[in-house]
Structures are given as structure tokens and as C-alpha cells.
Amino acid sequence: MVTASSLVYLIGLPLFGAAFLLLIGRKADKWGHIFATAMSAGSFILGLLHFFEMSSRATEDRAITQTLFTWIEVGSFKVDAALLLDQLSICFVLLISGVGTLIHIYSISYMAHDENRRRFFAYLNLFIAAMLLLVLGNSYLNLYVGWEGVGLASYLLIGFWNKKPAYATASKKAFVMNRIGDMGLSFAIMIAFATMGTVLFEGVKESVDRVGTPTLTAIGIMLLIAATGKSAQFPLQAWLGDAMAGPTPVSALIHAATMVTAGVYLIVRSNFIFDAAPTAQLLVVIVGAITLIFGAIIGMAKDDIKKALAASTMSQIGYMIVGAGLGPAGYAFAIMHLLTHGFFKAGMFLGAGSVMHGMNDEVNMRKYGGLRKVMPITFVTFGLGYLAIIGVPPFAGFYSKDEIIATAFNSGGAQGIILGSVTLLGAVITAFYMTRVMVLTFTSKARWDEGVHPHESPVLMWLPMAILAIGSVTAGYLFTQGDALVSWLAPLFAKKEEYDELMPHSVVTVLAITAVIIGVTAALMKYQFKSVDAIAPSDVSLATRLARNDLGQDLFNEAIFMRPGQALTQGLVIVDEKVIDGAVHGIGSMAVGSGATLRRTQSGYVRSYAALILVGALVLLAAIWVVTQ
Amino acid sequence: MDPYNYLYLAALLFTIGAVGVVVRRNAIVVFMCIELMLNAGNLTLVTFSRINGDLNGQVVAFFTMVVAACEVVVGLAIIVAIYRSRRSASIDDASLLKR
């Protein structure tokens, strides 16, 4: 059927689509979107073929590699342009190209009135290509190319409507914060090459047991930094909220389903490093836990539907990171949550887009309400996603989140209890803020602005939402059926250590469901059964205000990085002009000045010249005398 | 008498001449001071000739006198020319060229 030599087309199709659409220009305005969608769909179909092919092979033969050419070879540093498709990457390939294709379809309609739709689709294709490269690269350096490539695509798409300065700034902010994370990845690669002489996943994996723990810890921490940048984890999380400036399909695809989960991929891919570096692993868990709560708290206070969803994304990825930080026990669940999240979060974002589409691009949920009746399909699909994310059985999120909470509780000792409690708390808050979104948007009384006539979205938009909703409903069940996903991925990871169950799985399930009920109830009490103001109340608690301001993350960044950075820049500009160039000019003027001074000795009087000669002669005589003595 | 005394005398004459060049303003006087220096040189030469018991020094002195005479010719020509233009023989007046 399909062989390894076709792997390149997974990336090649969308890459070609992007390049072609950008180069051909306006001529393709009429059909560019279809072309791009076809490229993405082609990638998905090829991915499916590969999946079937792969599942038909024996477990140990499943990973395939395609080497295209030698990319960089200098001395012992050798990196091929090579692609690796294994059980882990195929999951991502399908997620990326599948969800990607759906969002292409959705965007055809969503962006129908944008004069630059062709360009938008080119960027989407570029993103798909870069993201596929990220998950298909067989070395950290290849991954790095995709890693920055998705950053670029994200930059272009966030700033798609860059006429608005705030949007342009948001895109720049995202890119720069990502670059900080990328630095971590660079360091990781450098350390790996310096200590192991290779940057291939395989090579590093083989070398792990010959490298000291401190080195592995360092690599692990650097990879974690990279992950925090890309996946908007604490402390590099601040860009994600602003990234909502991009068109909503972008938020769905890049900033919910795929790109932001790259950090999780990186950590899971590097499982062999983290398994051998407990400190790094602990840090991963801590970062995940902090972000989980951090995002959830922000989510409770946001009135902007997209920002609320973005905060939720942050929080959900926190779950995944926690899962990935739990070692062999958690990797598969992290991936599972990643996949289910891909479905339901993308679905909800598309739903949000659909709402905005119907509400004249209004994003403030306080201006929504009562959309249940006018946008029934959106309500249903969004609602299914909602049930999935808060973890109502048997929806997808229930399975994946439940497993992470259980694994957290069972990771042993005080850590287990703390982690378990944090994840449970997260579940409560998730239920609360998602219910809030749900209520404010769909089920509360209408608070529409005048002249707004909400309507259901066209089929091209609701169809992808429906498909994703089906995924949100069924994915969890499918993945856990006979431990399908866990055993699919198992060959990649070390064997789970047997541990004593601190808490039986059934207890965890009960606790989780209880948490959901608490959260939902609280939200209903607050929003469903009370009237909601169309204008956000200003007499709110400090906590709320803090949460509205993203817990001060921007203030913090501004105070700690931006302002000092600007001051440093201004200072250096002055130093350059006054001190360094000043010194250069100073030397110049010194020469000129001393010349002008010495020039005065030339008085024009013969007698003074004669005196100079006389003195000169005497000095000469004296000097020779001195030398002689 | 110790011939070295003539050396001291010559040195004194030379110094007087040199100082004269520096302090006097009249071109003619300055020029005479230079002549004085040349003659101090001559006296030195003759003295050394005596000390060394060698005639060459005296020969040099003769040449010097000839040269000094030539110098007078050239020098006076220049001084006279400049006096005619400026109606002044003060060398301090000739200070157009400076800096």
C-alpha cells in the first residue's frame, strides 16, 4: 500500500499548497481555498493509509523512517533530512491533518468575505506542513525546524488582521515569547550534541544510560522551557490570550488543538530523558500543576469567549503536562487527553466562531445569551464539547482527565496527594468556568446589542463542528476500549512501574464526578439563576480583578522584562552615540585640537624661530650629554 | 697661554651672537650677530688647528670667510629689498606668514 518513501508527501502536499498559493497571487483567489483544503485532505488521507498500514504490521516493525538527503554534515555533527513515523507521530499526523482539514473546510465559509482568503489558506497550509514536520522529524534539530515553522505560521495567522496595531503586537508577542522557549530547545540540542554526539531521538535514547543525571536534568529542564513557550505554560503563558487576535479557525487549530500541544509532544517524545531525570520530571509536574490552576482561574473571570476558551486551553494543557510529567504511567494519558482535547476544544472554538459569526463578531459573552434557540446546531455541538471538557461520562474528556487524576493520586506519597488534589480542584474550576461560558452564551437571557440578528451558520461551518462533536463524544470511549491507545503507544515508553494504588480507580471516578457536579452547580447558581449584566460589574473582589487581568502576567512581564529591556535599549543607544562614538570623535577632536594648539608656536616672528632653534640645539646637546653619561 | 682659552672665548662669542640673533630686532644687527657666530667658528677652527698641529683648520677658516662674504652679498640684497618695500629693517615687522 504505502511505503516510507511517501512520508515526505505528508508534509509536501500542504507545503506545496502554501508556496503555490503565495506565489501565484490573486489569480488563485477564486479557488485557492479549495486547493488548500484539498492539500490538507490529501495529507490526512495519506496519514490514514499510513495508519492502516502501520497497524497491520507487527508492533516492533511499526516505526518507519524516510531519509531524504543529508541536511547538515560538519565533522561529527550530522543531521539528515529524515522523517520518522511511529505510533506516537501517527496520532499527531491524524490529529493535525484531520482537525486541520475540518478547519480548512470551516474557514472556507468563515473567511468567505475576507479579501485575503487565499492568503489565509496558504498560511493554514504552511502551518499544517510545519506542524507535521514537527511531529515527523527524526531528530531534535528537524523537530526544531517544524517548531519554529509553526511559530512563524502562528505569527502570520495571529497577525492576519494586522491592520489593527493591537493584533500586530499580539502576533509579535507570541513569536518573541515562543523564541524564549525555542532558546531552551536550542540549549537542549547543544547539550545533547556536546554530551552524546548526536541529536537523533534514537541516538539520544540509546545514549541516555551513559550520561550523568545532571546532564539529563539539564536537557530535561531545557526541553521543559521549550515546552512552556510553545504550549503557553507557566511562566511563558502570557501570549496565548493575546493570540486570540487571530481569526477564530486559527484559534481552534493552532491555539487549541495542535500547535500548543507541541510541548506535550516534545516531553512525551523525550520520555527517555525525563524517565532518567527525576528532578526535571518533578519540575514538569509542577509547571503543569501551576498552569492548570492558573489558566482555570483566569478562565473564570474572562468575558471574552475566546479568551475564556484560551485560558481553558492553557489549563487543559496543564493537565497534559502533568500527565507527561508523571512518567511512563502518564505519557499515554497525556497523549489521550491531548487527542480528546483536540476534538472538543477545536469544536468549541469553532462553535465560538460560529457564535461570533452570527453576532457581528461580538466576543463579549455578556452581550450574548439565549442563543440556544437561534443557533441550535452550534448549541448542540458546543454543548457536547462542553460535556466532554468538564468530564461528564461517557464523553471523551471524562476518560482522559479521569485517568490523569487517578495517575496523579497514585504517583505516590505527598506528591500524589497534592497533585491529585490540584487536578481535582482543576476539575471543579473547569466545570465552573465552562458552565459559565455555556450559560452566558446559550442558556441565559438574551443581552444582545441592538441591530444584532443572530443566525445559525452555514453548513460548511457546522459540518466540521458536528464531526468534531462526534469525536468529543466517542473518542474517549474508543481510546480506552481495551486500553487501545495505551497499548498502541506502549512500545515507545519504558514499562510502567507497578505501584500500590493509593486510591482505587473507582474512588477517583466518584471524586471526579463529584467535582464536576460542584463546579457546575456553583456556576448555575451564579449565572443561570441570577440575571447577568451586559456590562461587566466593576465592584468586584480583588481576586476577580486579578483574574481578569490574567493574574498580572502582563504587568509582571512588563515590569520585569519589557521596561528594563526598553530602558537598556535606550541606554545603550545613548552609550553608543555619546560614549563609544563620542570616544572616537573625541580622539579625532583631540588630534585637531592639539594640532591647533601646536600651530600657535608658529608665531611668524623670525626671532622666536631662532630662539626655538637655539633651544633645540641646547636640548639636543644636553640630551646627547645625558645619553653619554 | 693655554690655547683652550681661545675655545672658551670662541664659545662666548658664539653665545653672544646666538643671543643677539634672538633678542635684536634690526635685520642688519641680527645679521651681524650671525657673522659673529661664524667668526666664533673660525676662531675655534684656528684654535684647534693650533692644538692639533694641523693646517687644515686654518684652510677651513679661509673658506669660511669666503662663504661669509657671499652670505653678506645675498643677505644684504634681501635685507635691502625688504627695506625698500617696507621702509623698515625690523625683522618683527616681517610676520605676515604664520600659523
Next chain:
Amino acid sequence: MGIFTSPILNYGMLAPILVVLAGAVAGVLIEAFAPRKSRSSSQLVLSVFTLVIALVALIRARGTYSNKAAMNSITFDGAGYLLQMSILIIAIIAILLLADSDKFAAAPTAAPGSDEERQAQVANIRVTEIYPLTLFAIAGMLIFTVATDLIMLFVALEVLSLPLYLMAGLARRRRLASQEAALKYFLLGAFSSAFFLFGIAYLYGYSGSITFAGIAAAITGGTANDVFLLIGISFVSVGLLFKVSAVPFHSWAPDVYQGSPTAVTAFMAAATKVAAFGAMLRIFYVAFAGDVWQWRPILTAIALITMVFGSLVAISQRDVKRMLAYSSIAHAGFLLSGVIALNKSGLDATIFYLFAYGIATVGAFAIVSLVNDASGEVTDLNRWAGLGKRSPWIAIAFSFLLLAFAGIPLTSGFVGKFSIFSAAYESGNTAILITGVLSSAIAAFFYIRVVVLMFFKDPVEDGTSVVIPSIYTRITILVSLAITLILGVFPAPVLDYISQTAFFLR
């Protein structure tokens, strides 16, 4: 004693000097007897002819080296041959500038603005005494470089100086300044000659000999009174350093360069420098070599001060001739490093440098003489602004010569600088090397300033224009440019020739 032996003269070796002297005498006769109308042209023809014959005679004499060319007074050796050749070549191209007699006073003896002067101008009297004067000066220079006894040295110094004093005062315009230049040059020149003579007396007193060989022998012997030697070396150096315009004996140079007629300045700046350094090389290499540890530190200090001083002061000059004067002071510093090196490469390098510098200097002053307005030459640099637009070729030529002075590769100046600093470093003199390159950097500053003025400033319409008065000036400029370029690009033949030829007979 008592028996008079007639001196044995080697006429072959003396021929160049004698030819030039004869030409000078003939010039005087022409001045006295030839009709006024044809004087100018016949003097020019005579002078050039004389110099060419002298050059031919010189070339014929090559290889026949002896330190008994005129008893012990003149030594004709490789170095002398090369120096004399340099002087003659420079003189030939410089004397062509004198043909532009419009630049010289019609009646030098008349007071400026007097009736006498006006009559002379109306009668279109052209001064032609300058040719024999120049020839006399050239003869003095030729002797100066080969003189090996103190009498000859002193006489040659005066023979070369006295005509120059007069020539400095011959400018047609700005006569007061010109006369002032003559007066200053004369008084200071005579003053320094007195030092020189006094020094000679003490050298004689020290060694009991008037020949260089005798002095060298006395130094090697080391039994005589060192104080005499010390005074002798110091005061002789004063005279020589004055001639080469080294700091602090430099102060005449800017004033005289500026006040003199530009053609005279060209000749003086180029040829005198060759002659004075030629004599200096000979004295220090032949007579004083044994005493090097005493004078080297002092001369090194003077060389360093001279380089830096010349370069620094040149920056603030507003007059192109004064600027070139200070530049020549700086170059005197560079040249001194060749003297101090006291080795074969120092000798070779100094001779090459002198020739290259002399040629470029003549060319540069020739170009200066081209920039005129109604009242004569324009030497104010500000009025040179935009010359590149007005007459690009002249500006390019001048820039090229300035780049040669600055020592940019592919010009003769670079090869010269390279070889002379190599020689200095070879003798272990790192200070000279480092100061040399640093002051070259300072010097680059003012050379480039002129280039900027000419090319990047817009011209001011004030009547300044470039006038090429005669074919002769054109020849001078072209020859000097060609030699400067050839010596920069293909210096090998000349360098080889110098290194094979240059030596001192002791």
C-alpha cells in the same frame, strides 16, 4: 710641507657637477649678454640641456666608484650616484615649472608697488636670473651628497642654500610675503649654518682631521676628547636637521613654503630634501656610525616628535602650501627613521623614499600652481572646494598624489613607507614603527580632508579656476604622476637597482 702637489681630480666622476656649474656660469653670461627677448627661452633650453648632459655624464660615470674623486674631498660611490641621479631627475622636471615666468617678479629689486616695478611690468620684463640660480643650487646639492670632507660639506651647503634664499623672494604676486620668506629663510639658514660651522670646528678639534674617514677613525680609536665629539655631532646635526626641517628646527619651512613662488617651493621641497638627507645619510653612516649608541636615541626622539608634530599641525592648516609644508615635516620624520636604522635596508629605503617623495612633491606643487584667480594662485583650501567638479582630472591627479603622501598601496608612497619602516624595525626600533603608522593615520586625516573638499563640497563661484599655463607644467605633472604610479605598481626594477647599487665607500 712646502712641496705643492697638484690635486688629482677624477673628471669623469666630477663631470655632472662641473657640467651643472658650467651651465650656471653660461646662464649668467646669457643674462648679461643675450637680448632680452630671447633670454627666457634660451635660459630654459640651456638649463634643461645642462641638466640632461649632467645626467648623461652621471650615468656614464656609474660603476667607477672611488673615494678619491677629488682627493679626499669627494667620494663617488653607489649611494652618491643614486642621490645625484635623483636630484637631477627631480631638477629636470622641476625646472620646467620655472618656464611659467608669469609667476616671478618682473623687477625683484624694485619695491612692491613702486614706479620702477610698474615700468618693468609694462615693458614686460621677465626675470630669468632664476635659471642660473637654480643651476647653482643644483650644483651645491650634487656636491652636498658626495662631499666627504668638512670644507666641501660646508661650501656645498652654502652653495645650495644661497641661491635658494634669493629664489624664495622672487614671487610676482604677494611680494611682501615672498620677500619675508626670503628674509626668514636667509636669517634662519645663516643662523643654522653658524651652528653647522661651529659643529664642524669641534669635529675637527675632536679628530684632528677634516675628512669623514678621519672622524670615523677617531671615533673607532676612542682616545680623543668625547666632549668635542658630542658638541660636534650635536651642532652639525642642527644644521642638517634644519635643512630637512625636522622639529624643532622646522619653523622656517611652513613660512618659506608658503611665501615662495610655488615653482621654487616645488624645487626646494623636493631637491633640498634629497640633498640634505643624502648628506645626512653619508655623515651618519660613514663618519658617525661608530658612535651610534649616543646619537640614535636622540635622533629617534626627534624623528618621533617630527612625525607626530608635522601630522598634527597639518590637520589645522587652511592653506594648501602650508599643509604640504607640514606634511613635508612629517615626512622628514619618516625619512629620519631610515637614517637611524643605520643598515643597508635603511639606506636603500631612504634613497627610494627620497626619490618617490621628491617626485610626488614636485607634482603636487605643480598642481597647486594651476589653481588661480584674477590675483594669482589660490592656496586657500576653502576655495579649492568643488575642484573635483570644476576640473576632475586635476582633482584626481592631486588626490592621487595625496594618497601617495598618505602611503596608500599602489602608490610610490606606500612602497617607500613600507621599506623605510621595515628597515627601522629591522634595526630593532619598534617605537619608530608604531609611531610611524599612527602618525600616518593622523596624516591620512588631513590628506583626506583635501580630497573631501575637492570632491564632496560644492564649488563656490569666486573666480577660482584651473589654468594650465604651458605645456611644461603639464609635462611636469604627467611625469610625476607616471613615476608615482609606476613606483607604486612595479617598484621592483627600481628597488632592485637601488639595492644593488647603493653603498657608501668609507
Next chain:
Amino acid sequence: MTLTIIMFLPLVGAALLALVPSAQERLVKQVALATTIVVAVATLIKALNFNVENTELQFRQSYSWIPSFGINWALGVDGIALVLILMSVILAPLVILGGWNESEGGRFGVKTFYILILVLETMVIGVFAATDLFLFYVFFEAMLVPIYFLIGGYGSGERAAAAVKFLLYSLFGGLLMLASIIGLFVISGQNGEVTFDITKLSELHTVMSSTTQNILFLGFFIAFAIKAPLWPFHTWLPDAAKSGTAGTSILLLGILDKVGTYGMIRFCLSIFPDASKTFTPVIIVLALISILYGAFLAIGAKDIKRLIAYTSISHFGFITLGIFAMTTQSQSGATLYMFNHGFSTAALFLVVGWMIIRRGSSTISDFGGLQRITPIMAWSFFIAGLSGLALPGLSSFVSEFLVLVGTYTRYPAAAIIATFGIVLAALYILIPVQRALHGETTPGNENLKDLNLREKITIAPVIAIIIFLGFYPSPLLKIINPAAAYIVQQQGYSDPVPTMNGGK
């Protein structure tokens, strides 16, 4: 076709130009363009014969020039020199084509502009191909003259002052180098025949005292640090870049400044291995300062051309770091960086030049919203900018990463500090991108025209090269690697082995 002939081809073109009447500007330009294309093709053909297996100098030619000083007209190239020559000859026609109208309105007329460029091209080939130190120096200094007139005669603003600053700075460095060259010359004479042959000079270090070596090394290094501007010798560059035309700036930053970094490899390292070792810590610190300092000043720059100049200072910091980190990766990376920097700077300056011509201003804030008005120009600028921030997939990433990874294996701390430069790079590129391309249309920009055909033809190959080499740098690396490895080995270094236990 020998190197000498290739080298003189531009001069022949210049001579031809001199014969063309000045009034026929079009013909003048065509002749100039044709000449540079011929040179580029000739060089490419020549390069095909280069044996990549061989670490020795190839295409050698040597004729005696000034025998008494042991000076030869000696040419030859190794991989490093060849790559730089290729870069120069490919950029030359693009400069002419891209700045087709730049020469008009200059001080010295159209014809002179192209004659200067062609003369410069000869000297550039000479400076990279010279295997005789003296010959190198001659070109090194003589090169200043044409570029000086190009800046001063055809630029904008305070062009004369900028040109003088450039010239004096360079002359100062050049003279320091001259002092060192004289030193070497004399020492070579004291230890056998006088020579300027760099192969022979590289054996001299065994007889030099370490003090002598250090002093002579400094003479060379400072000259090169001025040329490639390294902090704190950099202040001439922003002025010169701002004042020169875009084409001049490409020649200056893209090509001429490489002579500095090239000189460090060719002369500082091979002639003074011990001194290089002594000064490595200092140089690495200077390189790091340059990287960060250049980046910060680029962020603070208000003028687009000054901005590019400061980014170049940062990039030269990377190159210098790579050279002195002394691993095969960093060394190859540094040379590749030089090549790539040439093209990414060329791309930036080309586009910026067109922007400035259209807008009549080089102040960043005068632009705005160009992406909508002139999309192709904006894209070109954006891609050039991405290349400037070393985005993976573009050529500069490969070189920057090689430098970093190579440096890390020997000097981890330096590599880590340098890596912060990549964050700053994102800022200094994206800030002007945002101001110039995004946002509302700034008044005065409404009617700007997008790139015309000539401009598209110019920028296309540059961008193509940037992208192609990002994915497939092997052709260049194959040429560079042996030479770079040879230099590392010649310095007595070998790559640090992976520190893990047991090895493979």
C-alpha cells in the same frame, strides 16, 4: 581561465565603460551588468573544477612581483576563500540590477558609479584570492578608495562625513596591520628568505617569542575587528550604511566586511596560532558583546538602514565567535554564516533601498501598512527579515546553529549567552516588520508602487538562494568543511569528544 584572468575581467569591463559616452546611461548600465554576469558565470565554471577533497590551496598562481621584498603575485583559494568569492561575484550583478537608478543624481555621474563598482569587484576577488600577505594588504587598502567614493558620492544625508569616518577608521586599522606586516616581513627575513607567502609565514610562529606574536597579532586583529566591525570598533558602520545607497551598503556590509572575518581566519589564526589562543577569551567576550549590543541597538534604531547595520554587528559577533571557538562545526558555520549573511543582508538592503526610493525616507515610522499597499515588496522584506533572525528553513539558521552548537562543545557559557541573541533577533526584525508592514497605512504611503519586473528579477534569486540553502546547504558545506577542518587541526585543536562515558 585562471583566477588572475577572472579577477581582471571586471577591470576590462571598467575600461570598456570608460569608452562608452557618459550620456548613454542605459548602455553604461548594460555593459556593467553584462560584465558582472560574465564574471559570475566564469567564477561558477571555475568553481566546478574545485576539488572538495583537497584541503590545500587550489588554482594557485604565482608570479614574482617585487622580488627584493619577496613579494609575489600569488593567488589561490581554499574552500573558505572560494565560497566568499562566489558570494561576491553573485551579489555584484544583483547590486547593479537592484540599484539600477541609484547612480543617477550622484556626484560623479552614472558612468563613474559603475566603474567604481567594477574596480571594487576586481579588488574584492583579489583580496579573497591573494595568498601573498602583501598582495592581500594592497587590495585590502586599495579597496577603500572606490567604496569611499561610492559612499561619499552617491549616498544621501551626511554622506561625505560618513565616508570619511569609514575611510579613516579603516585606514587606521590598515596601518596597524601594516605595522604587523612589516614586523612579519622583517622576522621572516631574519629566519631565512624574506617572504609574504602565507603558507611560509604560518611556519614562523615557531621562532617568534610570545610577546612578539601577541603584538603582531593585535595589529592584524584590530584591523579586522574594525573591518568586520566588532564592538567597540563599530561606530562607523551604521553611519556608512545609512549614508550609502542600498547597493553600496550591500557591497560594504555584504562583501567588504567579510574581509575582516576572512582575515581573522586566514591570517590571525594561521600565522599566530599561539597568540590566537592567548586572546581567544578576550575575543569571545568581544564577540558576545557585539552579538547582544548590536541586537539591542538594532532594537533601538529609528532608521531602517542603521537597524540593518546593527543587526550585522550582531551577526559579525556570531561569525567571530564561530571562528575563535575552534571546532569544525563553528568554523564551518562561521564561513557559511559569512556567505549567508551576504545574501540576507543583500535581500534586506535591496528591499529597503526600494522602500526608501519610493517613500523618500529611511525612518521606520514613516512606513506603515505596506503589506496591503505593496504586498510583494512587503513579503520580500519579511522573508529577508526572517533570514536575518535565522528562522529554521532559511539559510542563516544552518550557519547560526552550527556556530552555536560548535561553540557549545568548547565554550558552553559563551554559546548560552550568544543564544540570547536569537530572542533579541526576533525583536529587532519583528519591530520594523510591524511598524513598516503592518498597522494602518501611514499618510504619504497610499500610492506607493509595488515592485516592478526588474526588482522582482533581482530579489527572486536572492530569496531562492536563501531558501534553497536553508534546506540544502550541503553543496557549500562540502566546499567549506575540508578547509575549516584543516584550520582547526592546524591550530592544534581537535573537536571535543562527547563527554558521555564509554563512547559509542
